[in-house]
Amino acid sequence: xxxxxKARQREVFESMYSVIALLFILVACVEVLxxxxxxxxxxxxxxxxxxxxxxxxxxxxxxxxxxxxxxPGTDLSRTVLVLPVRELNITFIREFIGxxxxxxxxxxxxxxxFSSENRGSMGGADQNSGKELMRNILMELERLLIHANIPYxxxxxxxxxxxxxVLADVKKNDATGQPATATTGGYKLVVSAPEPKKLIxxxxxxxxxxxxxxxxxxxxxxxxxxxxVASYDTFGAAPALSVGSDSNGSGVVALLEIARLFSILYSxxxxxxxYNLLFGLTSGxxxxxxxxxxxxxxxxxxxxxxxxxxxxxxxxxxxxxELWIHVSKPPENAYIKQIFEGFSNVAEELGLKxxxxxxxxxxxxxxxxxxxxxxxxxxxxxxxxxxxxxAPELLESTGGLFESRHFVSEAAIIRSVKLVAESLAxxxxxxxxxxxxxxxxxxxxxxxxxxITSWIxxxxxxxxxxxxxxxxxxxxxxxxxxxxxxxxxxxxxxESLDGIFTFYDTTSARLNVYQVASVTFDxxxxxxxxxxxxxxxxxxxxxxxxxxxxxSLFRRPPSRxxxxx
Amino acid sequence: MTVFHFFNCAxxxxxxxxxxxxxxxxxxxxxxxxxxxxxxxxxxxxxxKLVCLATFLNVxxxxxxxxxxxxxxxxxGFIDVAGLYFALTQLTHRNISQNHKFQAVGxxxxxxxxxxxxxxxxxxxxxxxxxxxxxxxxxxEANANLVLCISLAALGSLMWLRKNKPKTLIPIIYACAxxxxxxxxxxxxxxxxxxWHFPKVVGFELFTSLxxxxxxxxxxxxxxxxxx
Numbered sequence: 001x002x003x004x005x006k007a008r009q010r011e012v013f014e015s016m017y018s019v020i021a022l023l024f025i026l027v028a029c030v031e032v033l034x035x036x037x038x039x040x041x042x043x044x045x046x047x048x049x050x051x052x053x054x055x056x057x058x059x060x061x062x063x064x065x066x067x068x069x070x071x072p073g074t075d076l077s078r079t080v081l082v083l084p085v086r087e088l089n090i091t092f093i094r095e096f097i098g099x100x101x102x103x104x105x106x107x108x109x110x111x112x113x114f115s116s117e118n119r120g121s122m123g124g125a126d127q128n129s130g131k132e133l134m135r136n137i138l139m140e141l142e143r144l145l146i147h148a149n150i151p152y153x154x155x156x157x158x159x160x161x162x163x164x165x166v167l168a169d170v171k172k173n174d175a176t177g178q179p180a181t182a183t184t185g186g187y188k189l190v191v192s193a194p195e196p197k198k199l200i201x202x203x204x205x206x207x208x209x210x211x212x213x214x215x216x217x218x219x220x221x222x223x224x225x226x227x228x229v230a231s232y233d234t235f236g237a238a239p240a241l242s243v244g245s246d247s248n249g250s251g252v253v254a255l256l257e258i259a260r261l262f263s264i265l266y267s268x269x270x271x272x273x274x275y276n277l278l279f280g281l282t283s284g285x286x287x288x289x290x291x292x293x294x295x296x297x298x299x300x301x302x303x304x305x306x307x308x309x310x311x312x313x314x315x316x317x318x319x320x321x322e323l324w325i326h327v328s329k330p331p332e333n334a335y336i337k338q339i340f341e342g343f344s345n346v347a348e349e350l351g352l353k354x355x356x357x358x359x360x361x362x363x364x365x366x367x368x369x370x371x372x373x374x375x376x377x378x379x380x381x382x383x384x385x386x387x388x389x390x391a392p393e394l395l396e397s398t399g400g401l402f403e404s405r406h407f408v409s410e411a412a413i414i415r416s417v418k419l420v421a422e423s424l425a426x427x428x429x430x431x432x433x434x435x436x437x438x439x440x441x442x443x444x445x446x447x448x449x450x451x452i453t454s455w456i457x458x459x460x461x462x463x464x465x466x467x468x469x470x471x472x473x474x475x476x477x478x479x480x481x482x483x484x485x486x487x488x489x490x491x492x493x494x495e496s497l498d499g500i501f502t503f504y505d506t507t508s509a510r511l512n513v514y515q516v517a518s519v520t521f522d523x524x525x526x527x528x529x530x531x532x533x534x535x536x537x538x539x540x541x542x543x544x545x546x547x548x549x550x551x552s553l554f555r556r557p558p559s560r561x562x563x564x565x
Numbered sequence: 566m567t568v569f570h571f572f573n574c575a576x577x578x579x580x581x582x583x584x585x586x587x588x589x590x591x592x593x594x595x596x597x598x599x600x601x602x603x604x605x606x607x608x609x610x611x612x613x614k615l616v617c618l619a620t621f622l623n624v625x626x627x628x629x630x631x632x633x634x635x636x637x638x639x640x641x642g643f644i645d646v647a648g649l650y651f652a653l654t655q656l657t658h659r660n661i662s663q664n665h666k667f668q669a670v671g672x673x674x675x676x677x678x679x680x681x682x683x684x685x686x687x688x689x690x691x692x693x694x695x696x697x698x699x700x701x702x703x704x705x706e707a708n709a710n711l712v713l714c715i716s717l718a719a720l721g722s723l724m725w726l727r728k729n730k731p732k733t734l735i736p737i738i739y740a741c742a743x744x745x746x747x748x749x750x751x752x753x754x755x756x757x758x759x760x761w762h763f764p765k766v767v768g769f770e771l772f773t774s775l776x777x778x779x780x781x782x783x784x785x786x787x788x789x790x791x792x793x
Contacts, residue, residue: 188694517696522569525701529573533580540588 037162037513041107042238044145044154045465046196048502054147056154059193059506063104064186065513067170077102080189082167084109084159090140097148106154107189107511108141109167114241114404115158131406138402142237146395155191155511156238156401166513190512196504202467202497204233204283204291207480209259209487211266211277222302225276226424227310227382230255231285231292231371232479233466234399240463240508244399245408248285249459250317250416253452255279256482257417258424261445263486265425265438273428275308279487281479283466286398287501288368291466294495296378309339310382311424312371315397316416317408317456319387322353323416326384326391328361328376335381342423342432343385349435350418359391367394385420387412405460410453417447467503570700571691577704578683581711582676589668594661596669603652603673610648611681617641635758639750646746649674649721663726671718675711683707702767709767712774716781717745723788730788738784745777 236242284291375382
């Protein structure tokens with residue numbers, strides 16, 4: 001008896017539990033909410049080239065998210081497309097932008113490995129080939145976006161868990177049928193940014209430092225000068241992401257290391273050479289080396305004539321075994337021959353290859369492809385050392401999106417530094433043709449790999465688009481301090497960027513992702529609530545006053561008339 | 566369409582109170598005065614409670630469940646019962662029947678509670694762009710609270726106003742009143758101690774409120790019988 005009653009009790013309890021469980025399941029189904037996500041986004045550059053507008057012309061964004069271009073006939077003018085770059089069809093994008101189709105906005109998701117916070121190891125060969133592919137896609141995309149006039153806002157963001165889940169939801173939504181608009185709900189992407197304003201008189205800052213040589217006794221002539229120059233600023237599709245690890249972060253690092261090595265040599269009068277060394281970190285590189293031009297213009301004639309030759313370092317961070325020396329004087333020229341022989345001798349000893357490329361300057365053409373051409377135009381012998389074999393076009397190879405830290409190897413920079421420093425030293429101390437290693441690996445003059453790594457890491461984190469660098473930007477101050485540690489007479493030269501470029505501000509912003517309910521949902525909710533209240537009303541009237549009262553509520557006054565009658 | 570959403574949530578939160586007033590005989594006997602008085606008593610009670618909470622309770626940095634603090638909170642929560650007692654027995658009402666009196670007091674009590682606790686978050690939150698279910702759930706909670714308040718008022722009127730009630734029912738009435746009065750502590754325990762999510766808690770509240778309403782209705786009916 002007791003057991004049966006207990007069993008019955010248990011049954012009752014179990015049924016109760018199932019009811020409660022059902023209720024909870026019903027309630028739990030409702031629980032699909034997540035709070036607003038905030039993502040850092042980087043705007044596509046907006047600039048005018050000789051008055052012709054390029055880049056993204058808008059900054060503020062307030063539209064629903066969509067994930068696919070492939071929906072013919074639908075109006076995308078109120079949709080923000082969210083496209084991961086890894087799945088991007090570049091030809092399709094080109095067509096889309098080329099046809100100037102209306103779009104609410106474009107959010108491009110860059111793979112995590114391009115994020116400057118992400119500095120993982122290089123991974124396997126398989127991953128490397130993937131990266132190489134990615135790099136090519138980004139290069140294409142960047143070229144496309146920089147040279148297009150896009151009438152809607154374009155932003156870049158890095159993939160992360162939040163945005164990935166949003167994207168997955170949006171894709172699911174798109175797959176089920178209609179793309180999200182105001183009536184179907186989904187996600188709303190909001191960037192509240194003011195109208196981009198023109199940057200008034202953007203400045204370029206050149207940094208220079210000297211290592212003075214020692215005159216021989218009784219020599220009254222001015223000492224000759226050797227200039228080592230690298231341009232440090234960048235240009236890319238997203239100014240806030242243009243860190244330019246290779247172009248020209250590698251050159252800057254090499255310059256600093258060379259300055260460090262020679263400062264050790266020049267600190268002792270016995271090893272001070274009979275040459276002045278001039279180190280120049282120039283700005284305006286992407287804009288036909290405008291900063292280099294201004295810098296050279298500021299020199300007086302005597303100084304300019306005292307420059308024996310100048311070595312410009314450009315993109316020397318990712319080469320395997322061949323570097324190029326670019327010159328604009330014919331190779332038969334004695335000075336050029338001397339420089340080239342100096343380099344190729346050292347290269348041979350180091351097991352490297354150095355090639356010579358000659359490209360004539362066309363004075364009437366405003367394009368200056370290499371930094372040394374600015375020197376050559378002023379009749380100063382100069383050469384550019386670079387891993388690029390062909391002169392880049394305007395706004396190319398200037399440190400864009402694809403130049404992440406992963407594509408630069410310290411080993412390549414170290415090799416370049418060794419090559420330049422060694423051949424310079426042989427020239428300075430007249431050891432031509434002698435196999436003397438001044439900067440041998442285990443001597444006190446060895447190249448410091450950790451110094452190179454730390455600087456290339458810093459450069460790979462710092463966007464350096466000149467117009468967006470303020471006058472006393474901490475990065476420029478850091479460069480100045482660093483150069484001042486090794487050289488004397490360090491000074492900054494502020495120049496205004498002249499010419500045909502106009503830039504607009506707002507390079508980065510914060511994107512708010514809201515999950516929004518649709519109007520139909522609200523209408524439906526209103527309907528449900530209305531019926532709930534009506535049912536409640538009817539229920540209460542019936543239980544407290546009876547059914548007749550409820551019916552009489554809806555009956556019209558005729559009943560009263562009938563009463564009076 | 567966010568004002569629309571706010572409007573919806575407001576209907577869900579405050580609609581049932583109005584419906585209750587207009588659908589039941591409360592509106593016929595014009596008991597709004599009683600409700601308003603009950604609401605004022607609620608405000609006073611809330612003030613006293615606030616002072617007590619501020620005096621006796623530590624501010625906990627983390628959101629964990631501390632049994633001692635919760636016990637204290639539950640005890641302070643009984644100030645509500647005292648306020649309800651005052652509203653039911655001490656306030657001079659126009660001669661309305663006990664039946665209507667407790668309903669009017671419960672209604673006023675629940676409405677004041679909703680306005681005090683839910684109007685401001687609703688105004689601030691539900692008009693935002695981001696959609697969450699929170700405010701709809703909060704509206705449902707307000708519904709459960711209305712039912713609980715009226716149940717508590719009914720039980721209170723049974724305890725304090727009705728003299729000749731069946732002796733056997735008295736412990737049950739007190740037990741039920743105790744349960745209803747400790748409801749806020751129970752839900753707080755569920756939320757913090759067991760880590761239930763808001764929808765689950767609201768579901769629980771709705772469920773228990775209906776159960777308690779049913780029980781108190783039965784008790785009320787049982788007490789009604791011998792007297793009539």
